Amino acid sequence: MTEHEATADLDEAGDGIGIEIGDHTHRVRDAVRSGSPSAVVAAVKALDWQTIWLVAIVCIAVSMVVAAMAALNTALSSIAEDIDATAGQQTWILDGYTLALAALLLPAGALGDRIGRRGVMIAGLMLFSFASLLAIFVDGPVQLIGTRILAGAAAALVMPTTLSLITSNVPENKRALSISIWSAVAGVGAIAGFFVSGVLLQFFSWKSIFIAFAAAAFATALICLTIGTSKDADPGRFDWPGTVASVLGVFLVVFGLLEVPTHGWTNPVVVVALIGGLVLIAAFVFIELRVRNPLLNVRLFTNRAFGGGSLSVLLQFFASFAIFFLILQQLQLVFGYSALKSAVALFPLLIGTGVFSLVGNYVAVRYHSLRFVVGFGVLLAGLGILLMGLIDYDSYWVLAAFLFISATGIGLAAAPSTTAIMSNTPLDDQGVGSAVNDTARELGAAIGIALTGSIVAAGYGNLIGPTADAARSALGNPATGGNPEAGAQAAEGITNSLAGATKVAESITAQASAPGVPAEQAGHLQQLAHQISEGANAAFISPMQTSCLILGVILIVGAGFLTWFTPRRIVAEVADAS
Numbered sequence: 001m002t003e004h005e006a007t008a009d010l011d012e013a014g015d016g017i018g019i020e021i022g023d024h025t026h027r028v029r030d031a032v033r034s035g036s037p038s039a040v041v042a043a044v045k046a047l048d049w050q051t052i053w054l055v056a057i058v059c060i061a062v063s064m065v066v067a068a069m070a071a072l073n074t075a076l077s078s079i080a081e082d083i084d085a086t087a088g089q090q091t092w093i094l095d096g097y098t099l100a101l102a103a104l105l106l107p108a109g110a111l112g113d114r115i116g117r118r119g120v121m122i123a124g125l126m127l128f129s130f131a132s133l134l135a136i137f138v139d140g141p142v143q144l145i146g147t148r149i150l151a152g153a154a155a156a157l158v159m160p161t162t163l164s165l166i167t168s169n170v171p172e173n174k175r176a177l178s179i180s181i182w183s184a185v186a187g188v189g190a191i192a193g194f195f196v197s198g199v200l201l202q203f204f205s206w207k208s209i210f211i212a213f214a215a216a217a218f219a220t221a222l223i224c225l226t227i228g229t230s231k232d233a234d235p236g237r238f239d240w241p242g243t244v245a246s247v248l249g250v251f252l253v254v255f256g257l258l259e260v261p262t263h264g265w266t267n268p269v270v271v272v273a274l275i276g277g278l279v280l281i282a283a284f285v286f287i288e289l290r291v292r293n294p295l296l297n298v299r300l301f302t303n304r305a306f307g308g309g310s311l312s313v314l315l316q317f318f319a320s321f322a323i324f325f326l327i328l329q330q331l332q333l334v335f336g337y338s339a340l341k342s343a344v345a346l347f348p349l350l351i352g353t354g355v356f357s358l359v360g361n362y363v364a365v366r367y368h369s370l371r372f373v374v375g376f377g378v379l380l381a382g383l384g385i386l387l388m389g390l391i392d393y394d395s396y397w398v399l400a401a402f403l404f405i406s407a408t409g410i411g412l413a414a415a416p417s418t419t420a421i422m423s424n425t426p427l428d429d430q431g432v433g434s435a436v437n438d439t440a441r442e443l444g445a446a447i448g449i450a451l452t453g454s455i456v457a458a459g460y461g462n463l464i465g466p467t468a469d470a471a472r473s474a475l476g477n478p479a480t481g482g483n484p485e486a487g488a489q490a491a492e493g494i495t496n497s498l499a500g501a502t503k504v505a506e507s508i509t510a511q512a513s514a515p516g517v518p519a520e521q522a523g524h525l526q527q528l529a530h531q532i533s534e535g536a537n538a539a540f541i542s543p544m545q546t547s548c549l550i551l552g553v554i555l556i557v558g559a560g561f562l563t564w565f566t567p568r569r570i571v572a573e574v575a576d577a578s
Contacts, residue, residue, distance in 0.1 A: 051170050054227045055178045058162035059185040060220050061121060065128065065155035066189025068213060069098060071197040073328065074339035075206040082206070085141035088262070095258045096145045100152030101159070102442035103251035107243045109160035109435030110295050114238070117161040117168070117431055118229035122221045124157025129217035135210040151213075159438045164430035167422045168230040176365045176419055177358070183415035184357035186441075187316075188350040190324060191343065198340030232428035236293030243295055245284035250439065252277030257446040261453025296432050300425065305370060308566030309420030312374045313437055314444035315558045316410045316417070319381050322448030322551050323349075323406065326456070326544050327399070333502050334537050335396065348400045352407025353414065361415035368569045373416050375563030380409025382555025389548030416570065423571045452547040459543025460498065467535030468494040471504065474528050494532060501536030505529040 072079065072094055080090050112120040131151035138144045163182055170178045200208045256273030263270055288294040301307045324346075331342040356377075364373040384406025393399060418437050425433030468491040476487020490508075493500040511517070512525035 048174075050228075051174050051178065054169060055166060055181055057220065057223055057227055058121075058165050059182060060216075061125060061158050061224075062162040062182065063185050063189040063192060064213065064216055064220065065101075065158050066186055067193030067196065068128075068132075068151060068155065069101075070190035070193035070324070071209055071213075072206075074194055074197045074343070075201055075209055078201070078206045079144070080141075083138065083141050083144060085144075089141040089145065091258075091262060092145045093141065093148060096148040097152035097155070098442065098446070099251065099254055099258065100149045101155045102254045102439060102446070103247050104153055104156035105160060105435040105439045105442065106246045106250070106295060106432065108156040109164065109431035109433075109438075110238070110243075111157070112161040112164060112431035113232040113429055114235040116229045116231045117165050118224060118227060120157050120431075121161035121165070122224045124154045124161070125217045125221035125224065127154035128158065129214045129221065130154075132210045132214035132217065136207040160431050160434035163418070163422065163434035163437065165227070165230065167425075167434070168427060168430045169228055176361050176415075179419045179422065180358045180361040180415040183361075183418050184354040184411070187320070187353040187357060187410065187414050190320075191346045191350045194328075194343035194346060195340070198338070198343045202340055230430075235428070239288075239291055239293055239295040242284055242287045242291060245280050245287055246295060249277050249280030249284055250443075252280065254442065254446045257450040260450035261457055264458070265454060296436065297426075297429070300433075300436075303424045304565060304567045305420040305570055306424040308370075308374065308562055309417040309424075310436060310440045311558070312378060312413050312417035312562055312566075313421070313440040314447075315378050315555060315562075316381065316413055317441045317444035318448040319385060319406065319444075319551060319555055320349075320410060320448070321445035322452040322547070323385065323403070325449050325452050326547060327403070329498060329540065330399075330544065331396075333498050334540065345396060345400070346403070348404040349407040352404045353411040356408050356411030357415045360412035361419055363412075364416035364419070364570060370416055370420060370570050371563055371566045371568050374413045374420075374566050375559050377409045377411070377413030377416075377559075378555055378562055379559035380412065381406045382409070382552045382559060384409060384552075385548050385555065386552025389545040389550075389552060420566075420570050448551070452551065455547045455550065456540065456543045457497075459546060460539045461495065463539035463542060464495055464501070464536060467501070467532055467539065468492075470535075471528065471532055474524075475508075494536060498536050498540040501532055505532040505536070508532070 076090055076093065079085065079093065085093065108120070108124075128151055131147050131154055134150070135144055135147040138147060163179070166178045166182055167175060196212065197209050200212060252273045254277075256270045256277060259267065259270050259273070265271075285298050288296055288298045301310065327346070328342055331337045331345050332339070337345060360373050360377060364370045384402050384404075387402045387405070388399070391398070391402075421437045422430065422433050425436075471494055472487040472491035474487070475490050476484040478484065490504045493504045506529075508525050508529040512522040512529065517525070
């Protein structure tokens with residue numbers, strides 16, 4: 001083969017698989033021109049190490065922004081006590097991050113495509129570090145919510161660019177494995193957040209969580225200078241109308257869903273937000289079908305691999321975050337686990353998702369079985385959750401088995417779904433394709449939390465009445481030395497949530513153990529605390545099981561649809577009509 005032919009073949013191969021390898025492309029070409037076989041081998045080996053380095057860095061970045069969504073759950077009670085946050089403010093300390101992240105993903109992905117994905121990721125990491133650092137200086141809940149919204153906006157700059165840097169810079173023969181690793185890390189990032197924050201809280205205050213995020217983001221931003229970049233060669237005019245419609249539409253839908261567990265589906269604010277958001281999303285589709293350079297080519301959803309992959313990702317995170325919402329409460333408030341022990345108890349999710357993300361993509365790519373892997377994975381996830389609703393258990397190991405079954409299914413479906421989305425997105429729009437993947441994740445998570453939260457809240461409220469009345473009567477009866485105001489406050493705390501009931505029971509137990517309390521009165525108080533705990537646990541477990549049944553059925557029906565709708569191949573061939 002002549003030098004010219006070898007170079008031409010390299011050019012053609014690079015164009016055919018639609019990737020940019022940056023400096024390493026030139027290294028390989030220069031090696032071919034030199035005529036030295038050892039130089040060619042050295043260049044290819046260098047490319048392998050560069051791929052490993054790139055995947056490692058972007059996985060660190062994505063794990064950080066995913067962990068930040070979950071980390072504060074374990075520290076929320078300490079934060080609320082320190083800065084006097086109300087229940088509503090506590091909700092927005094958690095949800096402000098998610099809301100900003102979900103709303104800004106699409107335009108942030110498009111920005112990376114236009115001006116360079118590495119540069120946007122570095123800017124996002126620096127802003128994330130700054131927002132995390134600001135959080136340690138706040139002296140009120142409103143300020144902390146503001147820093148969380150800023151961190152969410154920064155995360156929106158980071159998250160799409162991590163995946164698009166892989167799909168646009170990694171050679172095709174290594175891309176499936178790289179996406180599998182990315183999917184595994186992104187899938188277990190929330191559990192890592194629970195674990196790291198639990199460890200830090202064992203030794204330090206809640207501010208240590210933000211310090212850790214700030215330091216890690218800053219260090220990662222500096223390391224990102226060592227990787228290559230990529231961008232759209234001819235981006236055209238920026239789609240401002242589509243951007244405004246998408247941001248406002250996703251914002252309102254996610255806002256409405258996040259408010260459902262607290263206010264219910266019929267609350268006017270929830271109804272207006274959801275309807276307004278859906279109208280704006282419809283307007284976004286209308287705009288995108290007519291503009292010359294759309295923010296998102298919505299016709300991509302008619303590609304069955306792209307559309308099926310997006311739906312699969314939504315269902316996976318619908319299941320994952322609903323399970324987080326339910327199981328963390330069960331572990332901490334029913335089983336009595338600490339924050340750190342609860343995080344360790346979620347390791348079956350981490351193992352199942354992490355290991356089977358690699359298996360699922362291999363099978364889907366190697367045997368052209370996207371339809372089977374995605375459908376079976378979502379089915380298995382639904383089966384694991386369904387078993388949680390059908391079978392009564394009081395042992396952690398039974399729960400761990402159910403979690404592992406569900407996590408195995410999510411892991412099998414995760415990487416092939418993401419690969420299907422990215423493989424059917426044009427090279428120049430990889431950032432937007434990644435943003436679609438991430439937006440499906442956020443919408444799925446919000447829907448899962450909204451559905452389970454509303455079911456549990458309604459069921460708990462219907463069942464907790466007798467327990468609250470008993471506490472009101474026992475603590476508020478002046479004839480037995482009670483205080484009506486104290487009885488009313490205890491009943492309100494019990495009625496609000498399982499966490500509130502647990503706090504009331506702990507307070508009564510502490511009161512019973514106080515010096516000078518007569519033995520007979522202490523015995524009555526201990527009995528009341530036990531009655532409250534048992535009643536609240538029963539009022540939580542029943543709607544929790546109902547939630548699991550509904551979640552499981554939705555996933556099983558979704559698995560059936562995906563098996564019918566999704567094609568066999570990740571990238572369909574013309575001759576493949578399946």
